[in-house]
Amino acid sequence: MTDANVRPLSGATRANWIRLRTMILLRWFAIGGQLTAITVAQHWYGLQLETGLCYMVIGASVIANLVAIFVFPENKRLNEVENMLMVMFDLLQLSFLLFLTGGLHNPFALLMLGPVTISAAVLTLRSTVLLGSTAIVMVSVLSQVYLPLRTDAGLILEFPQLFVFGNWVALIIAIVFISAYSVRVTSEIHSMSDALAATQMALAREQKLTDLGGVVAAAAHELGTPLATIKLASGELIEELSDRPELREDAALIREQADRCRDILRDMGRAGKNDLHLHRAPLMAVVEEAAEPHMSRGKTVHFHHLQEPVLQPVIFRKPEVIHGLRNLIQNAVDFAQFEVWVEAGWDEQTIALRIMDDGRGFPPHLLGRIGDPFMRRRPPTGGTGVRPEYEGMGLGLFIAKTLLERSGAELQFANGRDPMGQSEEEAADFGAIVKVTWPRLRIEATSDEETSGLGKNQPIVA
Known part of the structure; x- marks a missing residue:
């Protein structure tokens, strides 16, 4: 599978993607908003503020921005610790500014959610917990300790204590809900992004292997004639140099090496040809091609197709179909005890495949989540899992599902039933079943395409 080779990126890695310039720009917006709020409060509403201290706190942000601009390069990307310290500075600066302007009686206290939300979106869980805890402490302090807002007439503007408590x-x-919500949603988005990137890599790899097989086969075909000529000429030299044994041995060596090259090219040519007619093949031929790497792994793979009145469909040999089916068959072989069955069926509207094994089946509590990327398994009650092998991230099944759905397929995952069970209630789970269904129009090579001229094979371009 692909699970072992692709890992989701950690929050610390993602934090390194944030540019210092982005944080500086956001801080300039915050500084502009704070200056505007203080100016309007003084001159429009006539509030008496500690103007010197307020401008000193805002000036600290200005100085921090100027230092960051002149000391660090413009394209610098912050690491996890640097990001956390910058957000922590903004949180403390905002807290001190709220202390000078009424604490929780100031409606702008809502902005305390900003730094925590940013942390939850881009930083690790540990940094988010630290910043969230700091924000809760600051909010609690500001509910009790603050400089009150006063008007020109000396009146103190305060909410009733019940509203402050609320x-x-x-x-x-x-703070708690938005942090948890942001962490969860961001994690889902990042996991899906990583998994889709891995899917594209798998598809590109399969396409490259397919193209490479065509190049190799074409090279084997083109080199066959000169190798045959070399073999014929060396054979004639061997007969003519019977009286010169040292040259005769060289000619025999040339013929031997020509035979060796022929055998090597023949083996390489088995990977497939880039002939246009091999761009499509009968359904079962494509299924057997997908299963071929797993046929000699100690498990018996059976192929069956239902005898339908409709002829076996000819489908396109798409890399996503072959790679997706190969992942599903590999999964079945990995977890089967002895046997795997691949059954095909079709009618005039659909083409369906069922891949089954005689293993322990999928864990029932994960059936609804199979196909999700980076799936983690919860330890079931009792300490032992029904299918303990499913402790990975599920990326291989996600790649298979995504690639096959890209070709128009619909996948269903289920567990079978032991046919020897006495009743449905007593029957034990018996093997995993994956059903893949395509509309024929999405995957089948139409009759017009099958009977049309194939054209010339394309030459190899160096």
Whole structure:
């Protein structure tokens, strides 16, 4: 499978993708908003603020931005610790500014959610927990300790204590909920992105292998004639140099090496040819080609197709179909005890495949999630799993599912039943079943394409 080779990127790795310039730009927006709010509060609403201290706190952000601009290169990308420290600085700066402007009585206290949300989206869980805890502590302090807002007439602007308590509870709940929500959603998006990238890599690899097989086969075909000529000429030299044994041995060596080249090219040519007629093949031929790498792994693979009144369809040999089926068959061979069955059936509308094994089946609690990337297994009650091999990330099945769905297929995962069971209630799970169904129009090579001229094979371009 592909699971062992592709791992999801960690939060620390993703944090390294953020440019310092982006954080500086966001901080300039915050500084502009803070200056605007203080100016409007003083001159429009006549509030008495500690203007010097407020400008000092905002100036600290300005100085931090200027230092970052002149000290670090413009294209610098922040690591996990640097990102966390920058967000922590912004959180503390905002907290001190709220302390000077009424604490939780200031409606802008809602902005305390900003740094925590950024952390949840781009940083690791540990950094998010640290910043979230700091934000909760700051909110709790600001609910009790702050400089009150005063008007020109000396009136103190305060909410009733019940509203302050409600704001405090709401902010703490929002910090916890938004952090958890952002971490979860971002993790899902990143996992899907990583898995889709791995799928594209697998498809590109399969396409390259297919193209390479065609090049090798064409090379074997083109070199066959000169090798035959070399063999014929060396044979004649051997007969003519019977009185000169030293030259006769050289001619025999040339013929021997020509035979060796012929055998090597013949073996390489078995990988397939790039002839146009091999771009499509009967359904069972494509299925057997997909299963071929796993036929000699100690498990018996049976192929069956239902005898339908409709002739066996001829389908396109798409790399995504071959690679997707190969992953499913590999999965069945990995977990089968002795045997794997691949059954095909078709009618005038659909083409269907069923891949079954005689293993322990899929874990029932994961059946609804099979095909999700980077799937983690929860230890079932009792300590022993029904299918303990499924402790990986499920990336191989995701790649197979994605590639086959790209070709128009619909996949279903299920567990079979032991045919020797006495009743449905008593029957034990018996093997895993994967059903793949295509609309014929999506995968079948039409009759017009089958009977049309194939054209010339393309020459090899160096």
